[in-house]
Amino acid sequence: METKRHLAFDFGAESGRAIVGELKDGKLEMEEIHRFPTQSMFIYGSLRWNIYRFYEEIVTGLRKYTAKYGSALESIGVDTWGVDYGFLKKDGSLLEIPYQYRDDRTNGTAEIIDKAAGNREVYDITGIQFMTINTLNQMAAVKRDTPERLEEAHDMLFIGDLLHYFLSGEKAAEFTVASTSQMLDAFKKEWSHELFEQFGIPDQLKSKIVFAGDVIGTIDPKLAKEVGLNGTVKIVAPAVHDTASAATAIPAEGENWAYISSGTWCMVGVETNGPVINDASYEMNISNSGGSLGKNLFLKNVMGLWIIQQCKKAWNKKDPGLGYPEIVEKAVRAKPFAGFIDPDDDLFFAPQDNIAAIREYLDKTGQTDVDTEDIGTVARIVYEALAFKYRYVVDRLKAATGQQVEVLHIIGGGTKNALLNQFSANALGFQVKAGPAEATATGNLLLQAYGCNEVNSLQEIREVVRASNEMEVFEPENETAGEWARAYEQFKAVCGL
CATH class of the missing domain: 3.30.420.40 (ATPase, nucleotide binding domain)
Structure with a gap:
């Protein structure tokens, strides 16, 4: 053949x-x-x-x-x-x-x-x-x-x-x-x-x-x-919007799941059979982005890994050899919940200096005792903030659709960050499944295969994805559940959410 x-x-x-x-x-x-x-x-x-x-x-x-x-x-x-x-x-x-x-x-x-x-x-x-x-x-x-x-x-x-x-x-x-x-x-x-x-x-x-x-x-x-x-x-044509190609490759089964397409931008969403446009979705400024093969992606943008990417650029000016694994290791050793930022604040959209932008945000919210010179502290603040914002958005998606969410699928490049995946499980309080990392390319290729009559449905595409990839599973850490719950309330209060 x-x-x-x-x-x-x-x-x-x-x-x-x-x-x-x-x-x-x-x-x-x-x-x-x-x-x-x-x-x-x-x-x-x-x-x-x-x-x-x-x-x-x-x-x-x-x-x-x-x-x-x-x-x-x-x-x-x-x-x-x-x-x-x-x-x-x-x-x-x-x-x-x-x-x-x-x-x-x-x-x-x-x-x-x-x-x-x-x-x-x-x-x-x-x-x-x-x-x-x-x-x-x-x-x-x-x-x-x-x-x-x-x-x-x-x-x-x-x-x-x-x-x-x-x-x-x-x-x-x-x-x-x-x-x-x-x-x-x-x-x-x-x-x-x-x-x-x-x-x-x-x-x-x-x-x-x-x-x-x-x-x-x-x-x-x-x-x-x-x-x-x-x-x-x-x-x-695949789903030309990379988020939609990635969503095609979510290895989900059944219902009651949400997803994050994790990269420079993070898209946090649920999949629906048609647009969800109501008072709640308008007030929460949630998107109905086109999905592949008849699906609607009810999602919201979160600033995503852009913030840590820009921090890394600043840190690399002093330490050109500093890589993401070392940044994550420093974050692991840093003090938990040292400060709180809203990753979607306008300060972080296109700053000249992202470290300075974080310092400005902390100062304007009365968090003046945070050591922003310490790489681990800043990185941990960013990773915790992303996890908390994921929960915040998932809660609002549930409220607008009436859907229950019992598992979160993380796809895309961000799946490689085990610390952020664990933080996400801790913040959400339920299971996180990470993979595939190459979700966008996977969805692109399988939609081409669909166009060439090699697969026949979205269900069949996802069966291929599950057969082709191993997912890493992250469970919430029960011993720190109370700390994460209290910190989430602090995050919302400090960030005015």
């Missing part, structure tokens, strides 16, 4: 990978063949993504594939973060280098959105939480600052969709990533006519919507020849 291989390009905010996958005996075998940095860069004072270098890395990955496996490849699919986009001109060329979501051009756009449409109306249509990074905020910034761009633009594609376009010449916006824009009708699963009209966004920017598992097209013949692939390689 001919081997069918798929190639996933998984782009994160710091790095990207090319991963080959093939199904054998009900298991997914994966191999990373290329890894590369992705980071954004400043151009003329604005933060941008070098989309052409991303494409160049894809081409490099394709060359590495053919050097090892030859010309036969079943499909290619790309996943990325949400919200960011690129405009295309009428001739199909890129209008400008895409902005990065942390660029400060969206300052002041929250007020524009509320004034133009009303926050409740926007939420009732889209079900998406309000964040200044949202595509709708970016559109408001364009309309305010550079309205001529909207006149020049002929198409709008999200970052992963742009890369699919570069590969195939086909323009399409995949549903899960389009849903992050706050411009899509959550119930109709199509662009919101009302919001486009209210914000003066031209109709030509309503790109065709496709869904995870859809075949977008085939590889451009010239590119295929250049890298040594045959010309029949399919471009198959």
Whole structure:
């Protein structure tokens, strides 16, 4: 029987990978063949993504594939973060280098959105939480600052969709990533006519919507020849939003579970069969992000490992050899509950100095006796804060949906941090299952396999995930349960939650 291989390009905010996958005996075998940095860069004072270098890395990955496996490849699919986009001109060329979501051009756009449409109306249509990074905020910034761009633009594609376009010449916006824009009708699963009209966004920017598992097209013949692939390689949309690809690979069984897609951002959520849009979800600012194969991801962003990543950058200036294992070991030895921070405070969104931002937060909340020069103390404060915020969000998801939660699945890169996983079990008071670490690439590859008729359902995909991965289980430590419960109440009081 001919081997069918798929190639996933998984782009994160710091790095990207090319991963080959093939199904054998009900298991997914994966191999990373290329890894590369992705980071954004400043151009003329604005933060941008070098989309052409991303494409160049894809081409490099394709060359590495053919050097090892030859010309036969079943499909290619790309996943990325949400919200960011690129405009295309009428001739199909890129209008400008895409902005990065942390660029400060969206300052002041929250007020524009509320004034133009009303926050409740926007939420009732889209079900998406309000964040200044949202595509709708970016559109408001364009309309305010550079309205001529909207006149020049002929198409709008999200970052992963742009890369699919570069590969195939086909323009399409995949549903899960389009849903992050706050411009899509959550119930109709199509662009919101009302919001486009209210914000003066031209109709030509309503790109065709496709869904995870859809075949977008085939590889451009010239590119295929250049890298040594045959010309029949399919471009198959995974869940282009990396969180949705990761959620596809949650190895869950039954009901009553929640999940965290743990990385630079952490997405804390439950899976539902349709949007949950009500007074409670609006007041708690919870998102209904598109999931794969008919599912809805009822979730909320938590700042995630971004904070510890930025702390590490500061610490590495003094100690270039300091790695995450040593940081975790220092945190283990540090005093528990020395201080409390809300990881989602605006101070931590894009600070120049994250240690200084933590110190400022502690000072403004009256926690002035914390030694922020001690690496272990700061790291432990961050890890404890993340665990407490996970519990806070899970409690609110339960309240808004009426669902019970008895186990938490942690997927993604954060599964490798056993200390944070244990802290999460302690804070939540129930079992945590960690794995797979490569959930996003796993979901990407299995959705490509679904599009190529190798698996037939989400249930079958998750059976493959369970067969292919071992999960690490963390139980709450009963002997410290009282301490964690009291500290959680302190956390809420100090952080005003």
